[in-house]
Amino acid sequence: MADLQQAAEGKAQSHAGERYFMRFTRAQRYMHAVLFTTFLGLAATGLPMRFSESFWARRFASGVGGFGTIIFFHKFFAVVLTVAFLIHLKEVFTRGLVHREKGIFWGNTSMVANWKDVKDLFSHMRWFLGLGLKPQFERYAYWEKFDYWAVFWGMIVIGFSGYAMWFAPFFARFLPGWALNAVLVIHSEEGLLAILFIFSIHFVNTHLRPDSFPMDMVIFTGVESEEEFKIKRPEEYQRVAAEGKLETRLAVKPPLWLLNFSKAVGYTSIFIGLLLLVLTLSAYFGS
Amino acid sequence: MKTASSIALAFGALLVFAIPRVAQADLDCLGCHGDKVDAGVFGASLHGSLKCGDCHSTIKDYPHPDPATPVKCESCHTGEAEGLVGSVHANRAEHPCTSCHGDAHAIFPKSDPRSAVYPLNIPRTCGNCHGNDALANKHGLPNVYPMYLDSIHGFALSREGLLVAANCQSCHGSHHILSHTNPQSPTYKSNIPKTCGSCHAGITANYLGGVHGKAVASGNLNAPVCSDCHTAHAILQPTEASFRMQSTPICGSCHKDKLSTYRDTFHSQLGSLGGYVETARCWDCHGAHDVLPASDPKSPIAPANLVATCGKCHAGANTSFVQYQPHANARNRKLNPALFYTRLFMNLLLAGVLTFFVIHTILWLVRSRYQQVKTRSAKGGNNG
Numbered sequence: 001m002a003d004l005q006q007a008a009e010g011k012a013q014s015h016a017g018e019r020y021f022m023r024f025t026r027a028q029r030y031m032h033a034v035l036f037t038t039f040l041g042l043a044a045t046g047l048p049m050r051f052s053e054s055f056w057a058r059r060f061a062s063g064v065g066g067f068g069t070i071i072f073f074h075k076f077f078a079v080v081l082t083v084a085f086l087i088h089l090k091e092v093f094t095r096g097l098v099h100r101e102k103g104i105f106w107g108n109t110s111m112v113a114n115w116k117d118v119k120d121l122f123s124h125m126r127w128f129l130g131l132g133l134k135p136q137f138e139r140y141a142y143w144e145k146f147d148y149w150a151v152f153w154g155m156i157v158i159g160f161s162g163y164a165m166w167f168a169p170f171f172a173r174f175l176p177g178w179a180l181n182a183v184l185v186i187h188s189e190e191g192l193l194a195i196l197f198i199f200s201i202h203f204v205n206t207h208l209r210p211d212s213f214p215m216d217m218v219i220f221t222g223v224e225s226e227e228e229f230k231i232k233r234p235e236e237y238q239r240v241a242a243e244g245k246l247e248t249r250l251a252v253k254p255p256l257w258l259l260n261f262s263k264a265v266g267y268t269s270i271f272i273g274l275l276l277l278v279l280t281l282s283a284y285f286g287s
Numbered sequence: 288m289k290t291a292s293s294i295a296l297a298f299g300a301l302l303v304f305a306i307p308r309v310a311q312a313d314l315d316c317l318g319c320h321g322d323k324v325d326a327g328v329f330g331a332s333l334h335g336s337l338k339c340g341d342c343h344s345t346i347k348d349y350p351h352p353d354p355a356t357p358v359k360c361e362s363c364h365t366g367e368a369e370g371l372v373g374s375v376h377a378n379r380a381e382h383p384c385t386s387c388h389g390d391a392h393a394i395f396p397k398s399d400p401r402s403a404v405y406p407l408n409i410p411r412t413c414g415n416c417h418g419n420d421a422l423a424n425k426h427g428l429p430n431v432y433p434m435y436l437d438s439i440h441g442f443a444l445s446r447e448g449l450l451v452a453a454n455c456q457s458c459h460g461s462h463h464i465l466s467h468t469n470p471q472s473p474t475y476k477s478n479i480p481k482t483c484g485s486c487h488a489g490i491t492a493n494y495l496g497g498v499h500g501k502a503v504a505s506g507n508l509n510a511p512v513c514s515d516c517h518t519a520h521a522i523l524q525p526t527e528a529s530f531r532m533q534s535t536p537i538c539g540s541c542h543k544d545k546l547s548t549y550r551d552t553f554h555s556q557l558g559s560l561g562g563y564v565e566t567a568r569c570w571d572c573h574g575a576h577d578v579l580p581a582s583d584p585k586s587p588i589a590p591a592n593l594v595a596t597c598g599k600c601h602a603g604a605n606t607s608f609v610q611y612q613p614h615a616n617a618r619n620r621k622l623n624p625a626l627f628y629t630r631l632f633m634n635l636l637l638a639g640v641l642t643f644f645v646i647h648t649i650l651w652l653v654r655s656r657y658q659q660v661k662t663r664s665a666k667g668g669n670n671g
Contacts, residue, residue, distance in 0.1 A: 049553075049556050049557060049560070052555070052557065052558075052559045053550070053559060057560060058559070061560035066560060067558075067566075070560065071557065125650070127654065128647075128653075128654045129650070129654075165553065168601065168608060168611070169601055169603035169604055170603070172604075172605060172608035172610075172611075175607070176607075177607060177608075177609075177610015177611055178610070178612070178615075178623070178625040178626055179625075180608070180611040181612050181615040181623070181626050182625060182626055184551075184552065185617055185626060185629050185630045185633060186629060186633060189630070189634065189636075189637055190633065190636075193633075193636065193637040193640060196641055197640065197641065197644065200645070200648075201641075201644040201645070204648050204652065205644075205648055205651070209648075209651060209652055210655040210656050210658075210659045211655055211659075
């Protein structure tokens, strides 16, 4: 949390109107930007290979210069994403193991699932059915942690199987023969899962649901209004308030250009994502 | 003056000898028929030494009956006439000699570029009929002329002027053309290797040593001959992208299970996108003409040869690398258990995660919307 507080420092100023609070650091927002641009790129270049018999795959391929172009960009995005993933790993280990920062591997602010997440999941679903009260979420809700770990796991699985195909003769030195067959199945199924999940579940859970519709801007601007903070993460709000640290999280209202820029980027990404989702489903059920 | 008179003499001689072989009696015929028969061309033609009456034998006097009785070429050309009997062109009314040989008064030897049956002219001559959609439909034949023109044989002939390039009659013969359904025809399925082999001797020898060649030779007409893979008329250069793109399904039309498992692999996925025709197609691994089973040590897919075969594309291929199965079937538990369970696990993961979250998200959406509407109406009520 130290970096969050630092980032917020100096920006805190008293507002006559609504107050804004910092949720994501600049580095985290950039990481998400790299993640979703490379993911869109990987999906757009991976799907034509997965569904190479479909009409749109061939049209797309012939439009961009054939398979050679597609695989070039697929590998390019893969390398960029791998570098981003390694940077993230380094960041986590530096903060958690070198600086011994609390709350990285366990606790209210950790990405690691805990007993509260299990309880939240069940009480959330009871609330869906009108059988109970809405749970009070902490900094990261259970579905956000799931998103994080799904990407984390996907990165390892898709990355490993992808590099195994890219450098097959090298990997064949220590992998059994059938593994070379399996990596394509793993790569394409896991990739398909990631694409279907992100372009449907993540889009709706995070951006398109009524509370955030049409888009949750916090991942782009880094800040959210006090009301949003209270409603979406009441337990975190109360905890930070109880610790008397609310002031350290204060931030300025995002400037209009940033909002507009974020909207342009965000809507474009969601549009591309939904388009790819439709193409995927049409190829999946059409074949 | 001497020069002038010798020029005059030469000019006179030219006048006399320019039509050297046309006799006086025939000059009488030309008096009327000069518009149809060019005495100069006729005189230079193969039949230039013949008199009109030699062919138009029923015409003795003038005036003579009109129309004249058709000329009987077979009175001299007995061999050719016998050849036509039983052929697809046997009907002389529909296919007079002139339909192929052209103007009867301008017949030249087939080695003469002026001849309608000169090798470079044959496709155009045959194309007069076989490039005609109406005729093709009438006889249930494909319109082969445009296909041939765009084929490698057609290019060699029309672009390079290559006399040895296969033209129509190289494969079909000339007078005794038989339907490909006739076992005597050079285009009958089992005769095709021999027909193509009359030029492509080396390839045919390879082919006859492979499984397909042996099968056809033993009477199995389901096995492919040259034209099954290369087509008959629209033959492409096999290294050409379009041939590489079109040919895998041809092998797959018989080897259906192999095509299906090939389609599951990366070789097929990227191969079908185009722009990357190098991707392994059937014959890159199996060989094209001398296809042999993996059990044959000479086969490129014999275990001992796999490193070399895969290594053609995959630099660094090793014995472990070639354990890869280019036709693995992830749906077959007995053949590929590891792959079967990998796929099963991945599918269960995919279906499980999506099913749970789709239900979760739909319930959430409905509940959130309900809550939102309720809150708003409550607020509206308060304000009012």
